[in-house]
Amino acid sequence: MAEDAQLKAHSPLKAHSQLETLSEIKNYTQANQRQILQDFTSLLALPNVSANSQDMLVNAKWITNYIAHRGFTSEVISAGRAPYILAEKKVPRASKTILIYAHFDGQPVEPANWATPPFTPTLIDKPIERGGKPVKWDGTSPLNPEWRLAARSAGDDKAPVIALMAALDAMDSAGITPTVNIKLILDGEEEVGSPTLETILQKHGEKLAADLMLFCDGPMHPSRNKQLVFGMRGSMTVDVTTYGALSPLHSGHYGNFAPNPTNKLMRLLTSMTDEQGNILIDGYNDQVRPISSAEREALASIPKVDEQLKHDLAIAESLGKNVRVEEGVLSPAIIIKGFQAGGVGSQARNIIQPSATASINMRLAADQTPAFLRDKMEAHIKRQGYTIVYDKPSIELRRKHNKLVMLDWRAGAYPAFRSKIDSPQAKKLTAIMNSIDDKPTILTPTLGGSLPIYLFEQALDMPIIILPIANHDNNQHGRNENLRLQNLWDAVEIYAAILSSYDK
Amino acid sequence: MAEDAQLKAHSPLKAHSQLETLSEIKNYTQANQRQILQDFTSLLALPNVSANSQDMLVNAKWITNYIAHRGFTSEVISAGRAPYILAEKKVPRASKTILIYAHFDGQPVEPANWATPPFTPTLIDKPIERGGKPVKWDGTSPLNPEWRLAARSAGDDKAPVIALMAALDAMDSAGITPTVNIKLILDGEEEVGSPTLETILQKHGEKLAADLMLFCDGPMHPSRNKQLVFGMRGSMTVDVTTYGALSPLHSGHYGNFAPNPTNKLMRLLTSMTDEQGNILIDGYNDQVRPISSAEREALASIPKVDEQLKHDLAIAESLGKNVRVEEGVLSPAIIIKGFQAGGVGSQARNIIQPSATASINMRLAADQTPAFLRDKMEAHIKRQGYTIVYDKPSIELRRKHNKLVMLDWRAGAYPAFRSKIDSPQAKKLTAIMNSIDDKPTILTPTLGGSLPIYLFEQALDMPIIILPIANHDNNQHGRNENLRLQNLWDAVEIYAAILSSYDK
Structure with a gap:
């Protein structure tokens, strides 16, 4: 039973x-x-x-x-x-x-x-x-x-x-x-x-x-x-910190004297991509797997949503001009996901920050490896004149190097x-x-x-x-x-x- | 008595x-x-x-x-x-x-x-x-x-x-x-x-x-x-906001498609000054009163503190190379005092921000007037391709203009x-x-x-x-x-x- x-x-x-x-x-x-x-x-x-x-x-x-x-x-x-x-x-x-x-x-x-x-x-x-x-x-x-x-x-x-x-x-x-x-x-x-x-x-x-x-x-x-x-896509994250003076400085007294870490960070980050999001770092894209013809066929049969997307997201122009969204994700991307360097609006104070930090999300294409990309990114940063450290730099290092950057690669990486x-x-x-x-x-x-x-x-x-x-x-x-x-x-x-x- | x-x-x-x-x-x-x-x-x-x-x-x-x-x-x-x-x-x-x-x-x-x-x-x-x-x-x-x-x-x-x-x-x-x-x-x-x-x-x-x-x-x-x-010095403040998509977007799905307002803001701000802090905005310095010979004499008798200052502040190089700190304040400065565009470190999230805001402190030299500088700065921003608004832009404006910026000049200005x-x-x-x-x-x-x-x-x-x-x-x-x-x-x-x- x-x-x-x-x-x-x-x-x-x-x-x-x-x-x-x-x-x-x-x-x-x-x-x-x-x-x-x-x-x-x-x-x-x-x-x-x-x-x-x-x-x-x-x-x-x-x-x-x-x-x-x-x-x-x-x-x-x-x-x-x-x-x-x-x-x-x-x-x-x-x-x-x-x-x-x-x-x-x-x-x-x-x-x-x-x-x-x-x-x-x-x-x-x-x-x-x-x-x-x-x-x-x-x-x-x-x-x-x-x-x-x-x-x-x-x-x-x-x-x-x-x-x-x-x-x-x-x-x-x-x-x-x-x-x-x-x-x-x-x-x-x-x-x-x-x-x-x-x-x-x-x-x-x-x-x-x-x-x-x-x-x-x-x-x-x-x-x-x-x-x-x-x-x-793969994904990895690096936090990038640049330095100015040791402590916050009055922007009137020290503006035109003390370097502003926010400007340094902006210059460093804008050197990595162009206005369309294309990566300018030497050799960074060397590992990228090409798109196969089967994949190109699949891409072509996907209904085009770019115009609707742009309307919904209120975007006037997408990156890469004519690259459709489904194709864009087959390429690597470097995305500034966070930037913190002092308050704005009612939180703004008239100071030059002692440091500025950005968090970068790197999206990986097939066959790109985190170690390779880290190498290429670090080589690029060095070519901009920077000395790289991986922990909070000492006062001696800050006195010595005008272009000093701390990189934090500790977040996980996905191929x-x-x-x-x-x-x-x-x-x-x-x-x-x-x-x-x-x-x-x-x-x-x-x-x-x-x-x-x-x-x-x-x-x-x-x-x-x-x-x-x-x-x-x-x-x-x-x-x-x-x-x-x-x-x-x-x-x-x-x-x-x-x-x-x-x-x- | x-x-x-x-x-x-x-x-x-x-x-x-x-x-x-x-x-x-x-x-x-x-x-x-x-x-x-x-x-x-x-x-x-x-x-x-x-x-x-x-x-x-x-x-x-x-x-x-x-x-x-x-x-x-x-x-x-x-x-x-x-x-x-x-x-x-x-x-x-x-x-x-x-x-x-x-x-x-x-x-x-x-x-x-x-x-x-x-x-x-x-x-x-x-x-x-x-x-x-x-x-x-x-x-x-x-x-x-x-x-x-x-x-x-x-x-x-x-x-x-x-x-x-x-x-x-x-x-x-x-x-x-x-x-x-x-x-x-x-x-x-x-x-x-x-x-x-x-x-x-x-x-x-x-x-x-x-x-x-x-x-x-x-x-x-x-x-x-x-x-x-x-x-x-005089002082005035403007908050500058650039725009991306209407809402925060997953950086993987939309990276290489949705424009990143942080990149836009960085490019706009780095166009205003060079690495030494010199102002690149056309005509911005036209009003600046020259330094008189009596003032040059006074400057020359001030004990030089630049090297000690750099040591104390842990600065390797001051801006303007050989310009002493007391002379620097006789020139105008544009100082990014705040930059807010998403969290970093443990606060970072894998998103593309819908907007990015910086707060700029402009330090005025003698005879510079706030209205004149505002005109010059706005003309510069327009030359970078931007459409300027003074209030939160409508969704229609965001759909229309890839380069849209909100300026907030409401903070007080001192000549x-x-x-x-x-x-x-x-x-x-x-x-x-x-x-x-x-x-x-x-x-x-x-x-x-x-x-x-x-x-x-x-x-x-x-x-x-x-x-x-x-x-x-x-x-x-x-x-x-x-x-x-x-x-x-x-x-x-x-x-x-x-x-x-x-x-x-």
């Missing part, structure tokens, strides 16, 4: 066509919006800056409890830093396994910059930058799919776990059994570069054996078409990742995705974000494909991060389609 | 030679260090950011009470903003009057940057930047004159009122009567550009009639010689001031100063700071000479502002010498 019950529970009650499946999932989602949103809100309310281990454990506990209700066994592991969750749901008679990656940590927040508190998830009617305001929902009427839920990690990257469980709930409610086993690896330190992922994979890699790895992170194409991504766009696994997944609606799935050679995929490539033996679900304008990493509700409902459908038909 | 008593009280008990006077003042100061320091500490403990009117009134009340004990009648006036104090001490039989200016407001503070709390005056053994630490004083043993009292406004500009009253106390104790009437105007809003001073002078100017005006503000020459100053170094009044004052010790008084054509002196020049009919008393390394406007104790004791002596012998 026990056997019978088990058999029954895991047999499809009826044979579902792909169309029927999708329709039932859609109905379920529509009828259960309130519950799905409530679950998402509960998870987003948990602060998740990776450095705060206690916060991350609270997140991990919430998630393991949440997925346990859908038949997942989990373990929370760590290698001395933030927690990771490994989980598995075995499906009787399934012979294949899909491994799904997402992360549950978020970028640090500056709450003062947010229109709504970052850990008080709030429904807004449109993006704040376009005049969006919080909306009151009565809890029963259908939710406007263009509304967004605003909170840190709404777009990056707490939605996949919610949508995936909703997909399983929807399938369960419709009597549809997954065709594959499901494994999860949920990362608690992605936003700081997953510093212990390599150790985690060394210790626990064998538990992750699967046939295909889906990386669920990153924003979708601005056209809102479904999308599969085959590469990611880029770029895999084949036309492998059999890619074609199978593309076919499932294309069956969902009549909009062709966009095949993107490289997405702009950086994920620790190169570590999985090294440690695991399976194809890795990225499946993003967040709206492109989710303000990932910035203030007023949000997920568009339609993206959440679509994600439920996409996951259900894959799980129900990958090994059908 | 009443007449007799009055007569007696105001007659010198004995004729004091200049030498005797100075010796008695010195003895008094030495014996009363504890009390003088206590008074100074009490005044410095009162927060004095000009915008906080309640705080400023507390300061004004403390000061009027303090000077009333030395025979001053005062009134606290305002023109709708911070308070000013007008005060007067009449001396029977004195036929001349000296008007003394100081200010009692201070620059805003960032307490996190201070080694000791800015409004908890603390004795330190040397400047914090040179390893200074708080010291415990037993309250009785002689104070080390190289110690400093650290607090906001210790150097700029609460010391004059303390030193002046101590000078009167010392003279009184020695039976020395001032030879002149004394008037005070104490400014409660100097650090924000004395926005209502013009109105105050229109309404109350006739109360300030005097024979000579002493401006007691600014740091002394680094040689620590006594000093008279005949000019001040420069430069008066004759060889007038009779200047010579008289110089002679008194030179009698104090055997170090010649330094006659400085222009000090680097900016004071609202041009308004007094317009409103009052008397020579105006600046008498600074603060140590050059007082960290004016910055963190860890301080007054060297010897400077306080010296100031008592200088004031006593002037008051006792100006009309002898």
Whole structure:
């Protein structure tokens, strides 16, 4: 009897066509919006800056409890830093396994910059930058799919776990059994570069054996078409500090005498790129892998969104003039992400700063290595006449060198990742995705974000494909991060389609 | 009898030679260090950011009470903003009057940057930047004159009122009567550009009639010689904001597509000056008054401190190569005093900022006018391809103009001031100063700071000479502002010498 019950529970009650499946999932989602949103809100309310281990454990506990209700066994592991969750749901008679990656940590927040508190998830009617305001929902009427839920990690990257469980709930409610086993690896330190992922994979890699790895992170194409991504930019960071006098100086008494570190830093940084963002550092681009003809074809079939993007972002001219956004990410970029050198507005004081610091984000193209780029950047800085130090310079060094710079390379570095766009696994997944609606799935050679995929490539033996679900304008990493509700409902459908038909 | 008593009280008990006077003042100061320091500490403990009117009134009340004990009648006036104090001490039989200016407001503070709390005056053994630490004083043993009292406004500009009253106390104790009437105007809003001073002078100017005006503000020459100053730089501020996309963008997804406002701002700002600080803006220097031969002579007799300054400030090379610091302030300067465009270090996030803002302090030379410089700067910015707005630009403007800049000129502007170094009044004052010790008084054509002196020049009919008393390394406007104790004791002596012998 026990056997019978088990058999029954895991047999499809009826044979579902792909169309029927999708329709039932859609109905379920529509009828259960309130519950799905409530679950998402509960998870987003948990602060998740990776450095705060206690916060991350609270997140991990919430998630393991949440997925346990859908038949997942989990373990929370760590290698001395933030927690990771490994989980598995075995499906009787399934012979294949899909491994799904997402992360549950978020970028640090500056709450003062947010229109709504970052850990008080709030429904807004449109993006704040376009005049969006919080909306009151009565809890029963259908939710406007263009509304967004605003909170840190709404777009990056707490939605996949919610949508995936909703997909399983929807399938369960419709009597549809997954065709594959499901494994999860949920990362608690992605936003700081997953510093212990390599150790985690060394210790626990064998538990992750699967046939295909889906990386669920990153924003979708601005056209809102479904999308599969085959590469990611690499990323590394260097903080650059230049020096003036030892202490802040009155700008009147010492202006025209004391060198201004802000001017030094500006001159140094502007020497690295031209007005179009092209890199001027000698030899910096030598390793860059050329774009293949298959990739050029894929690029050409992606709907052009540059003009719409420029309109939405209120940009008059994009960098590189005629280079489309999807092609730009195949090239390296040097981005000044932060510059701090004294207050402005009401915080301005009439002083010459003792130092100025910028934080540079270097985005890597395929085959570029962090060590090589560091060499090239340092050689460039030396050619500008600078002496480089790696720790706060002594007063003696400051007296000796007019052009003295401190470089801090301590942040983590990701090489880029770029895999084949036309492998059999890619074609199978593309076919499932294309069956969902009549909009062709966009095949993107490289997405702009950086994920620790190169570590999985090294440690695991399976194809890795990225499946993003967040709206492109989710303000990932910035203030007023949000997920568009339609993206959440679509994600439920996409996951259900894959799980129900990958090994059908 | 009443007449007799009055007569007696105001007659010198004995004729004091200049030498005797100075010796008695010195003895008094030495014996009363504890009390003088206590008074100074009490005044410095009162927060004095000009915008906080309640705080400023507390300061004004403390000061009027303090000077009333030395025979001053005062009134606290305002023109709708911070308070000013007008005060007067009449001396029977004195036929001349000296008007003394100081200010009692201070620059805003960032307490996190201070080694000791800015409004908890603390004795330190040397400047914090040179390893200074708080010291415990037993309250009785002689104070080390190289110690400093650290607090906001210790150097700029609460010391004059303390030193002046101590000078009167010392003279009184020695039976020395001032030879002149004394008037005070104490400014409660100097650090924000004395926005209502013009109105105050229109309404109350006739109360300030005097024979000579002493401006007691600014740091002394680094040689620590006594000093008279005949000019001040002008100062004006503009905040410059450049724009990128409407909202913060993920630097990976949009790097090589979205323009970075930080790069735009850096390019715009570096176009304004060369590496030596020389101004490259077309026509900007057209109004600058040349240095006269009398001024060149005065400059040549000032002890050279450039090498010592560079050592103390830990500067390898000063700007302008061979231009000495005293000459540099006779030229205009453009100083980037603040630059804010996203966090660095642990505050850095992988985003492209939507905007970047710098605050520029323009220091004016004699005869340069704010309106002219604004025109020249705006013409330069336009030549770089920019469209200028003065308020937050609309989304439509941002879509239209790749190079869009917002300028905020709202902060106050001071023209420069430069008066004759060889007038009779200047010579008289110089002679008194030179009698104090055997170090010649330094006659400085222009000090680097900016004071609202041009308004007094317009409103009052008397020579105006600046008498600074603060140590050059007082960290004016910055963190860890301080007054060297010897400077306080010296100031008592200088004031006593002037008051006792100006009309002898």
